[in-house]
Amino acid sequence: MLLEFLQWLGATRLGIAVAEDWFPKVECVHVIALAAVVGTIFLVDTRLIGLTSTRLSFRNISSRLLPWTWAGFILAVITGFLLFSSNSVAYYENGAFRLKLVLMILAAVNMLYFELVTFRTVAAWDGAAKPPFAARFAGVLSVALWCGVIMTGRWIGFSL
DSSP states (O other), X not given: OHHHHHHHHHHSHHHHHIIIXXXXXXXXXXXXXXXXXXXXXXXXXXXXXXXXXXTSOHHHHHHHHHHHHHHHHHHHHHHHHHHHHTSHHHHHXXXXXXXXXXXXXXXXXHHHHHHHTGGGGHHHHTTOSSOOHHHHHHHHHHHHHHHHHHHHHHHHXXXX
């Protein structure tokens, strides 16, 4: 059933148009969107780790940057889906693609845990140059996971 859906998706007008005409343009927008996501996330994460912007509160940094992160993420998801539609069966069977999705899910779990657990105590450490271990760990883990997303994304292009 999944294989039939993937074959159908690749045979749609959209899948064919991306494969035949739009792929380079969509990929360019995807890379720019991912750069916006990762660039803003890294700034937030390096503040969490205590490496940068230590004179600014975490909430100040995150409130300014995370709207840009979400905008870039939405654009990256849309363009990622378009790229996927161009050759959905091959992408689905690609190990690098699957690993990229797993790393993105782990990054989301890390973010959810941070938001639901660690962030609840932000008032106590918001202005501290060195946040508590749980916040620093979330920042380090986020950087590692997003570096993995970038690496596997590049790997996809060389393994299709």
